[in-house]
Amino acid sequence: MSRDHSQFTRRRFLGNFAFASTAIATGVGSWVIPADWANAAAGPIKVGIGTDLTGPMGYAGNADANVAKMVVKQINDAGGLLGRPLELYIEDTASNESVAVGNVRKLIQREKVDLVLGGITSSMRNAIKDVIVSRGKTLYIYPQLYEGKECTSYLFCTGPTPAQQCDEFIPWLIKNGGKRFALPSANYVWPRTLNAYARKVIETNGGEVVFEEYYPLDQIDFSSTVNRVISNKVDVVFNTIIPPGVGPFFKQLSDAGFLKNGGRLACVYYDENTLSINQPAEIEGLASCLDYFKALTPEQPFSAKLQETYEKQYPGNFLFAAGSAATGTYRGLKLWEAAVKEAGSVERDAVAKALDHAKIAEGPGGPAEMVPGKRHCKMNMYTAVAKGGKYDIVARSAGLVDPKEC
Amino acid sequence: MALLEAQGLVKIFGKLTALNYAALTVGENEFHGLIGPNGSGKSTLMKCIAGAETPTKGIVSFGGHDITQATPAERARAGMSLKFQITSVLPALTLYDNVLLALQAQTSLLALAFSRTRGVLHDKVMGMLEQFRLADRAYEPAAALSHGQQQWLEIAMALAPEPKLLLLDEPTGGMSIEERRVTGELLQPIKASCSLVIVEHDLDFIRDICDRLTVLDQGQILQTGSVQHVQSCPRVQEVYLRRA
Amino acid sequence: MTEITHSSAPLTTRRQGASRRWTVLPILEVALLATGLVLPWLLQDYLTVYATRVLILCLFALSFDLVWGYAGIMSFGQAAFFGSAGYGVALLARDLGIVSMFLVLPAGILIGFAFALLLGGFLLLGRHPASVIFVALGTLTGSYACDRLARGWYYLGGQNGIPSIPPMTVGSYDLTEGVAFYYVALGFLIAVYLLCRFLMRSQFGLALAGLRENEQRIAFFGYKVQHLKAIIFSLAGAIAGLAGSLYAFHEGFVWPNVLGVVISTQVVLYVLFGGSGTLIGAVIGTIVIEAISFWLSNSYQDIWPIILGVLLLLVILFRPAGLVSLVVSQRERVGTFGRPQGRG
Numbered sequence: 001m002s003r004d005h006s007q008f009t010r011r012r013f014l015g016n017f018a019f020a021s022t023a024i025a026t027g028v029g030s031w032v033i034p035a036d037w038a039n040a041a042a043g044p045i046k047v048g049i050g051t052d053l054t055g056p057m058g059y060a061g062n063a064d065a066n067v068a069k070m071v072v073k074q075i076n077d078a079g080g081l082l083g084r085p086l087e088l089y090i091e092d093t094a095s096n097e098s099v100a101v102g103n104v105r106k107l108i109q110r111e112k113v114d115l116v117l118g119g120i121t122s123s124m125r126n127a128i129k130d131v132i133v134s135r136g137k138t139l140y141i142y143p144q145l146y147e148g149k150e151c152t153s154y155l156f157c158t159g160p161t162p163a164q165q166c167d168e169f170i171p172w173l174i175k176n177g178g179k180r181f182a183l184p185s186a187n188y189v190w191p192r193t194l195n196a197y198a199r200k201v202i203e204t205n206g207g208e209v210v211f212e213e214y215y216p217l218d219q220i221d222f223s224s225t226v227n228r229v230i231s232n233k234v235d236v237v238f239n240t241i242i243p244p245g246v247g248p249f250f251k252q253l254s255d256a257g258f259l260k261n262g263g264r265l266a267c268v269y270y271d272e273n274t275l276s277i278n279q280p281a282e283i284e285g286l287a288s289c290l291d292y293f294k295a296l297t298p299e300q301p302f303s304a305k306l307q308e309t310y311e312k313q314y315p316g317n318f319l320f321a322a323g324s325a326a327t328g329t330y331r332g333l334k335l336w337e338a339a340v341k342e343a344g345s346v347e348r349d350a351v352a353k354a355l356d357h358a359k360i361a362e363g364p365g366g367p368a369e370m371v372p373g374k375r376h377c378k379m380n381m382y383t384a385v386a387k388g389g390k391y392d393i394v395a396r397s398a399g400l401v402d403p404k405e406c
Numbered sequence: 407m408a409l410l411e412a413q414g415l416v417k418i419f420g421k422l423t424a425l426n427y428a429a430l431t432v433g434e435n436e437f438h439g440l441i442g443p444n445g446s447g448k449s450t451l452m453k454c455i456a457g458a459e460t461p462t463k464g465i466v467s468f469g470g471h472d473i474t475q476a477t478p479a480e481r482a483r484a485g486m487s488l489k490f491q492i493t494s495v496l497p498a499l500t501l502y503d504n505v506l507l508a509l510q511a512q513t514s515l516l517a518l519a520f521s522r523t524r525g526v527l528h529d530k531v532m533g534m535l536e537q538f539r540l541a542d543r544a545y546e547p548a549a550a551l552s553h554g555q556q557q558w559l560e561i562a563m564a565l566a567p568e569p570k571l572l573l574l575d576e577p578t579g580g581m582s583i584e585e586r587r588v589t590g591e592l593l594q595p596i597k598a599s600c601s602l603v604i605v606e607h608d609l610d611f612i613r614d615i616c617d618r619l620t621v622l623d624q625g626q627i628l629q630t631g632s633v634q635h636v637q638s639c640p641r642v643q644e645v646y647l648r649r650a
Numbered sequence: 651m652t653e654i655t656h657s658s659a660p661l662t663t664r665r666q667g668a669s670r671r672w673t674v675l676p677i678l679e680v681a682l683l684a685t686g687l688v689l690p691w692l693l694q695d696y697l698t699v700y701a702t703r704v705l706i707l708c709l710f711a712l713s714f715d716l717v718w719g720y721a722g723i724m725s726f727g728q729a730a731f732f733g734s735a736g737y738g739v740a741l742l743a744r745d746l747g748i749v750s751m752f753l754v755l756p757a758g759i760l761i762g763f764a765f766a767l768l769l770g771g772f773l774l775l776g777r778h779p780a781s782v783i784f785v786a787l788g789t790l791t792g793s794y795a796c797d798r799l800a801r802g803w804y805y806l807g808g809q810n811g812i813p814s815i816p817p818m819t820v821g822s823y824d825l826t827e828g829v830a831f832y833y834v835a836l837g838f839l840i841a842v843y844l845l846c847r848f849l850m851r852s853q854f855g856l857a858l859a860g861l862r863e864n865e866q867r868i869a870f871f872g873y874k875v876q877h878l879k880a881i882i883f884s885l886a887g888a889i890a891g892l893a894g895s896l897y898a899f900h901e902g903f904v905w906p907n908v909l910g911v912v913i914s915t916q917v918v919l920y921v922l923f924g925g926s927g928t929l930i931g932a933v934i935g936t937i938v939i940e941a942i943s944f945w946l947s948n949s950y951q952d953i954w955p956i957i958l959g960v961l962l963l964l965v966i967l968f969r970p971a972g973l974v975s976l977v978v979s980q981r982e983r984v985g986t987f988g989r990p991q992g993r994g
Contacts, residue, residue: 097811097905102700105827109696123905126813130902135817135826187802188809216801217809456870482872496863498984499856506988507860510853511871515881518853528988547981567872 048113055095060324143328147193177264178235271323280389719927727789733909735891762891797910811905925972
């Protein structure tokens, strides 16, 4: 049974009403094998995407599915992979773990895909990874920023880790916000583990955690939290509350005067997609640290081209943004493509061996490299601040940052 | 020693005193009628004896044991059985199953699960149904019976476990004259093994089958004794005439 | 739940010759059993896995049919026992590494049984019989409270629940989802079904019929009503616990929803839709609703919950006694309990 959609995602979802049916159509459409395709007899390579097309995470899931379609089309237009066309299968994990398991099973058992990419929240990843990796014996790429410590074999992570998001970001926050931190969080594994890491970095850099609290995912009234922030004279709110609670929380915080009094909001998953959840004034000065922002396009030609292609193919409300795993999806698929080329097959062990050290020279925000033996990815990191509803880049990493995982 | 002895029973519902030091004595193999005008407390007295109500004051003893606080199930096991005013056969079940339900109540739950007593009780069930002239319809649902027949079925159910004391609350309610006669016929034979306390409005019926009567008025005992004695008592006549 | 038709005229003798009408239930049971046995040969792998999940839900539905269809206890909280057993075995697997079927399933059954005894004791065993509303709300609240507790307790995984439950082992063999698990689940369903059937057709079943129809009255016959209720509620809890354990290992994870109001209500729906008080009705209701949901969600991805809701509404409006009442007469449904001899 489906969960309630928030007002925000329902509006967006209805704008893409026939999404699910067109997805397969695109997949099938790209599998019209021209007669002169080499290896046409071997059949298509099947890529499975399991992501949240509906539910509170729908804003991110739809962006990821769009990116997948874009990349698959690109690869097919260039002649496919190993001379074989790619066929894309997309299943809705619906922001609901129980539904997700059933639908991901379809990818594994019915479609028998060669790769699964997807999952946004950590709870979703945890629910479906077993189905894919151990029971399904299939390769799994997880594209989203997360809390780290995922060292399962055949599970590759292409999104930022706490080390990448905190090591340089938190010192910047202390310098540009203050020493007193509050950690309001959603009650599940990502905020808990991220906070444990963040706390260490905060304290190492002379900061102080004033309070750390956990709320149920469906909570939308944060008056007591807001009161504690104000009365404890917190400088930086390092937020890990996720939708649907985050919008009301930021609004309540700003209404209480937090930003006016010089407070700094920080949220490491906040990207262009989530900017529209609140009014610009309510998140003025919000700082985020991600692997890509659209504001980079003036200085990075490849990123600009990628952004432009996406926006042309998918105009609308699901934006190509890093906090929504869209960049991780791109990165994951391109790294996998490189690995398959190196391995010369889609057999899991061969691809995993190649993927272990795969590199791409160009990607959103710059190149990317898998760290051998760690199944995590080095990438550039950028700190950006929300001004008038748009991001301004305020800091850049000096080269690819090590994920420091496993 | 009397089979049933109720003494000094007081029952107060809020502001209403339903029973005001009422008493009742019933011997073995005795048919005892309980009469009185409407609202005199007959039903309340019956309920205190049966265990559906607990008296505010007073003692009820049965077979020499104090049962004032005993649960209905305990009273059933001690040998008391009853039939309330409102028909409560199980309409969807067959006649056979209704009687079996009453009969098997004392069987342990484990024995019930393995249906140990099903064969043993079969003869008793059919015997009971025959006694009450319902055997030919044994496997029809109870809902198919007429109102009068349902009353007989219920009496059969109440008698099935061979109680020592049967309490009947207005058993002939809604019956035709012919049915009342038959009811009297059906009840007579049980005197050999069972006592009866019966609440009734039909005075002829009571006169015919009872040995002793107790008259209640406003929660108090007006008169008690043999049928003739009570009938000829002027106070009793006055109460009945007044409230007619 | 029985429809009563009062008529003072005696029934006609067509009853005598109508013994044919009494044997629909066994036909249904055998037909479903036969289908269940051959299904994996007819379905692809992926659908067999789906079917296994449905079998486990059928088991869960049986637990509700016992308490409502037979004992008249409207429990809106069966998921509390289903989910606690699921969480219990998940914790056993995660923290103690215990995954042997011969240990975890008894553990799950015990958890369901004990919890049901506790909750049932609290809600059902009072001096005066609890009203249907009270029991419904009380069990609903119990289920809801378990859900919120699990959601907030990090040891149980909070919102995430407990993921990555390793497969159940039978000796040295890993029981992963597929044909093997299907037959294991089917085996349990058949065993429990037969047990319930035996019990419900025994004299104990007659006592339950009395409990269901008129609880106060049977106390006056001498029945220990509290014991009856405690037994049936705990038995149902044990069955729900078995289902919950199988579910946890089949799906590979548990989360607060397996304890909550939605699944509790779902199982009520399955049984009412199929027809309560027949056992096979619970199974049929589960299969039909799950099959329709599956087919609808594939064909009408966006509006299938609405279509399902409308369908359920229509059945409840026009056939309140459930689907089974289309072929099974009221008399057969109620059944007889006397010594089995030839009769009409």
